[in-house]
Amino acid sequence: MDNTELQRLVEEISIKFFEKEFKHEATFNKRLRTTGGRYLLASHNIDINPKYLEEHGESEIIGIIKHELCHYHLHLEGKGYRHQDSDFKMLLKRVDAPRFCTPLKDGKKVQKRVIHYECKKCAQLFTRKRRMDTKRYVCGKCGGEIYQLKKVDE
Numbered sequence: 380m381d382n383t384e385l386q387r388l389v390e391e392i393s394i395k396f397f398e399k400e401f402k403h404e405a406t407f408n409k410r411l412r413t414t415g416g417r418y419l420l421a422s423h424n425i426d427i428n429p430k431y432l433e434e435h436g437e438s439e440i441i442g443i444i445k446h447e448l449c450h451y452h453l454h455l456e457g458k459g460y461r462h463q464d465s466d467f468k469m470l471l472k473r474v475d476a477p478r479f480c481t482p483l484k485d486g487k488k489v490q491k492r493v494i495h496y497e498c499k500k501c502a503q504l505f506t507r508k509r510r511m512d513t514k515r516y517v518c519g520k521c522g523g524e525i526y527q528l529k530k531v532d533e
Contacts, residue, residue, distance in 0.1 A: 380432060380440075382406045389425065392444050396474040397452050405444070407432075415443040415480035418450035418460075425451065435481055445476035495528040 380388075386405050393401035408426035411417060417426045425447045432440050449470045453460035459467055462478075471478055496505040496513070500523025513525045 380437075385427060388441075389444050389448070392441065393448055393452075396445060397448060399452055401448065401451065403451075415439070416447045418447045418454070420454060423451060423455065430483055431480065434483055439481060442477045443480050445474050446471065446478075446480070449474065449476055496525050497528055498523045498525055500524065 382405075385407060389405040390401050393399060403423040403425070405425045405427065407429040408417070409429060411426060411428040411430075415428050415431050418424075419426065425444070427440065427443060427447075431443060449467055450460045453464075453466055453470060459465060461467060468478075470476075491508055494507050494510055496507065496511070497503070498505075498518035498521065501518060501521040503518055503520045503523075505525065510527075511525075513527060516525055517523060518525055
């Protein structure tokens with residue numbers, strides 16, 4: 380599916396479920412990572428994440444399009460278009476649109492590095508994701524000097 384087919388699909392869904400025309404642009408946006416789609420308030424365009432089509436198929440894309448069209452039509456009508464608004468929730472139910480899309484399989488989960496520190500005086504352990512300057516900080520428990528343990532999780 381390319382952008383012209385997506386545009387046609389969005390226009391068809393808008394007429395079929397909302398009985399209103401979609402007069403703006405719908406495109407695939409590869410830069411979307413954490414969401415299935417996005418309605419742009421300023422331009423009234425809709426962006427769709429193409430990874431959802433690859434992973435979950437056309438039925439998931441149709442649900443995402445319905446969700447974004449709810450934002451679109453309610454915003455243009457001056458009604459509550461945000462997720463917490465009752466107008467939005469009622470329209471989602473009426474057109475059978477999902478509130479949230481199915482999560483993508485995250486193939487590249489990167490393990491964060493963890494750095495371990497210990498107090499010389501009381502042996503209190505500290506675990507940090509970021510390095511810290513041991514000369515500037517002392518133990519919060521006893522005021523003792525802190526040193527970094529061997530780098531194990533990197």
